[in-house]
Amino acid sequence: MAEKMKLEIVTPYSKVLDELVDEVTTTGKLGEFSVLPGHAPFLTSLSIGELCYKKDGVAVCMAHNWGYFEINDDKIIVLVETAERSDEIDVERAKAALGRAEDALKKLVPEDKQFKVYEAALQRALIRMQVAGKAARK
Amino acid sequence: MASLKSIKKRIVSVKNTRQITKAMKMVSAAKLRRAQENVVAARPYALKMGEVLQSLTGTLEGDLHPLLEKRDAKKLLLIVMTSDRGLCGGFNSNLCKAGERFLKDKQGEFESISVMTVGRKGYEFLKNRHTIHKNFSNIISKPNYQAAAMLAQDVIDGYLAEDYDQVVLLFNSFRTVMSQDITFQQLLPVVPEEQGSTDEAGVEYIYEPSVGELLAEILPKNIEVQIFKAMLESVAGEHGARMTAMDSASKNASEMIGKLTLQYNRARQAAITTELMEIISGAESIKG
Numbered sequence: 001m002a003e004k005m006k007l008e009i010v011t012p013y014s015k016v017l018d019e020l021v022d023e024v025t026t027t028g029k030l031g032e033f034s035v036l037p038g039h040a041p042f043l044t045s046l047s048i049g050e051l052c053y054k055k056d057g058v059a060v061c062m063a064h065n066w067g068y069f070e071i072n073d074d075k076i077i078v079l080v081e082t083a084e085r086s087d088e089i090d091v092e093r094a095k096a097a098l099g100r101a102e103d104a105l106k107k108l109v110p111e112d113k114q115f116k117v118y119e120a121a122l123q124r125a126l127i128r129m130q131v132a133g134k135a136a137r138k
Numbered sequence: 139m140a141s142l143k144s145i146k147k148r149i150v151s152v153k154n155t156r157q158i159t160k161a162m163k164m165v166s167a168a169k170l171r172r173a174q175e176n177v178v179a180a181r182p183y184a185l186k187m188g189e190v191l192q193s194l195t196g197t198l199e200g201d202l203h204p205l206l207e208k209r210d211a212k213k214l215l216l217i218v219m220t221s222d223r224g225l226c227g228g229f230n231s232n233l234c235k236a237g238e239r240f241l242k243d244k245q246g247e248f249e250s251i252s253v254m255t256v257g258r259k260g261y262e263f264l265k266n267r268h269t270i271h272k273n274f275s276n277i278i279s280k281p282n283y284q285a286a287a288m289l290a291q292d293v294i295d296g297y298l299a300e301d302y303d304q305v306v307l308l309f310n311s312f313r314t315v316m317s318q319d320i321t322f323q324q325l326l327p328v329v330p331e332e333q334g335s336t337d338e339a340g341v342e343y344i345y346e347p348s349v350g351e352l353l354a355e356i357l358p359k360n361i362e363v364q365i366f367k368a369m370l371e372s373v374a375g376e377h378g379a380r381m382t383a384m385d386s387a388s389k390n391a392s393e394m395i396g397k398l399t400l401q402y403n404r405a406r407q408a409a410i411t412t413e414l415m416e417i418i419s420g421a422e423s424i425k426g
Binding site: 013 | 180182184193347366
């Protein structure tokens, strides 16, 4: 397949990625989805999850935070608060964060304001570890 | 004429001051570069966010989100964003004065005006003149997205609870190293940007979930981004202002040292002359 899509990943701190790719798989609000070149214009929100893209047969995965996904005319723009490549993730830190979030959640009830914050932190840590784990296995 | 010793002392003290201002200038220059990089790095995100928002509001008709809705503006919130530290020329005071003027102008229009400050300097300036609704210090010197998100959440909560009907952010935007623009920006209600005349709305997007739901998520995020951007610009402006202020302070110190040295040399010359005269006249009187 000669056609490629231009994938741009932007966070408030920097432009993480700007590359031509073959396939993108990511976690939307309503579940995981993939896009291939020639996709219809599409706009959705992303939840905390994993984004993988394939370029020349090589898959690269990233852990991402809340964000947006837009594809139009084979140009993909991903707006996320954070995005980390699998080899950039600090597993130790993620583990520590996981422990902290678990401890905090045990003490809280779902009605607390902080509950959501820690729940998100827990999810982030889990995703980070999952993505980092994949990289280690390869 | 001041004594030799006292002039010497002053020269030394001015020299010390110059050393400090020079060092501060260097530090600011380095920090400015980093702050500028951050501003540039954040730009694409804000830009893209604006584009997405525009394409969303463009398709939306009638059914508005609470953050877009225009209410009768009775209660105003002004957020004044300054720096935590001083010694940066007119950076903070100009901004605070502009804020004062703004508040005075608006006093008649609104039933109540609340003030929120970000940064210690603005708080200290305004606390004696107005009741400060809330103050956020220590978040501006190292801007991060979480802090901006926290602030945005606070503002949005207040807006939805109808504590205020209009929110205006006042900050120094970064124009060049030498100059900052005092900027008033309306945060809430969100004013959707006018669609450009080059109509690109021909693209029909598939939205998932619905437009309304997407909008409900993106609007608060947009506020966060706006605040974050303002923070970054303000920090870059602060370092720029400090750099120029310290540069002129160093120059003034050098000038002062020049003047004092001249004075010192004159005093020394005068002292030598009087001493010589005394010796000569003493010798003359012995001779005679």
